[in-house]
Amino acid sequence: MSTRASKRQKMTESPYRLIYxxxxxxxxEHVRLAFEATGTPYVDVTNQTDEGIQALLTRIDKKNRGDPHNPPPFAPPVLEHGDVKISQTPNILLYLGGRLGLAPSPEDDVNGYYHVNSLTLTALDGLSNEAHDVHHPIASSLYYEDQKDEALRKAKDYREVRLPKFFEYFDRVLSSPASGGGDYLYGDKLTYADLVLFQTVDGVSxxxxxxxxxxxxxxxxxxxFALYDRVKGLDKVKAYLESDRRQKYSMGIYRHYPELDE
Structure with missing residues (x-):
């Protein structure tokens, strides 16, 4: 067996390890959904193993210099797959997309990978990053209570301007020829962009x-909203959402402060 074939086989047999x-x-959660929706075995390291939080802290520690082929991650999530160690949510999804059947094959659609990634980045920008900045508009190092007045102003703009703007965009994408029928964002087939949109809509909800x-x-x-319900109703996704593997919302990206939802 050639060295390249041996390495490919080793990667195929290597477990996917998610560290968050x-x-x-x-x-x-976007990475978990990719695994769960496709029935792909993975290890949610900090939640499912004795390594716990230390697995994460070790990898983002200032002493970590990575290795010759993998720079140290700045922040989680981190995906480890064989010799590959990568971070940044959209980057991880880009890596997993073709491997899990959640992105178009380059042989069939040479530009499809980039379109799916573009849709993913847009959803993460407007429905994740901006949603987080509503309750922490000044600094993530400050408590919400220390920037509540600014958060109230930010929330009004987000509810009235930004949130509708992104929903309108994705509704327009689902009405476009590239959607292939309106059931999914691109190519009439479930991709990781649909899973990201589902999760971000769930979060802002x-x-x-x-x-x-x-x-x-x-x-x-x-x-x-139809896409949201469609993804939520997929057998593997539905089973996951009803399981204890699905983490509950807490003090993370999506937080419910009633005064910000007036």
Missing amino acids: WPGMPGRG YAFPKCVAKMKEGGEYEKV
Whole structure:
């Protein structure tokens, strides 16, 4: 067996190890959903092993210099697969997409990988990063209570301007020819971009339940909510959401402060 073939076989047999903060969905949830939706075995290291939080702290410690092929991660999530150690949620999903059948094959669609990644980045920008900045608009190192006045102003703009803007965009994507019918974002097939949109819509629904309920009742974003329900109803996703592997929302990206959802 050639060295390349041997290495490929070793990678195929290597377990996927996800390392993220324990006890919260956060940015690691997008990676979990990719594994769960495809029935791919993985190890949620900090939640499922005796390594616990130390596994994470060791990898983001200033003393960690990585190795000749893997620079040290700045922050979790971290994915370890054989000799590969990568971080950043969209980067991990880009790595997993083709391997798990959640991205178009380059042989069939040479640019599909980039379109799925673009949709993913947009969802993470507007429905994850911006949602987090609502309750921490000044500094993540400060308590919410230390920036509450600014958060109230930020929340008003997010509810009235930014949230509808991103929902409108994804509704438009689902109405576009590239969607292939409106069931999924790209190519009429489930991709990791759909899983990311599902999770981000779920997150903002938890953080801003009144606002999202009004948006749903208004009927302007029917395709987005239909995709949300479609993904939620997939057999493997449904089983995961009902299991104890699904981490509950807490003091992470998505937080529900009633005063921010007026």
